[in-house]
Amino acid sequence: MSGTDAPADAALAAELEMLERALHAPAVRADRERLAALLDEDFSEIGSSGCCYDREAALAELPLERAQVQIESEQYAVSLLTQDLAQVRYRSRYHLDGQPQGWVLRSSLWRRHAQGWRVVFHQGTPEAR
Known part of the structure; x- marks a missing residue:
């Protein structure tokens, strides 16, 4: 493969969209074990607030979110x-x-492992108005 990115095939695109959407689900966000299965050991995030998080911070904070939060x-x-x-x-x-x-533009990097895909990096940037 060349150094440029290529569109993923439909099956891979559907799988990764499903995994990304799983991270939005309140039941997954509230369950440390389910989150841990989706977050790579090297996971890091730059949130839309500008704050940075590592895997342990995400695993500690996401389950504490209010249940009323829904993500579109x-x-x-x-x-x-x-x-x-x-x-x-x-x-x-x-x-x-x-x-x-407000809308936030998001980008996630997913790494393939023997047991499946896991998110290794995520960034959210508030959309310009």
């Missing part, structure tokens, strides 16, 4: 960067107590 997401695009690394781009917004918040 759309416009998924998946690119295969190497055989074992893919990028998932999309936009999302939180709904807090039924009130939609």
Whole structure:
């Protein structure tokens, strides 16, 4: 494969979108074991707030989120960067107590392991208004 990214095939794109959406599900976010299965050992995040998180911080904080948080997401695009690394781009917004918040542009890097794909990096950037 060349140094440029290539669109992922439909099956891979669907799988990675499903995994990304799983990270939005309240039942997954509240379950440390399920989160741990999706977060790579090297996971790090730059949140839309500008704060940085490592895997342990994510595993400690996500299960404590309020149950009223719902995440809406759309416009998924998946690119295969190497055989074992893919990028998932999309936009999302939180709904807090039924009130939609601003859109955030998101990018995740997913690494393939023998047991499946795990997210290794995530960044959220507030969408320009």
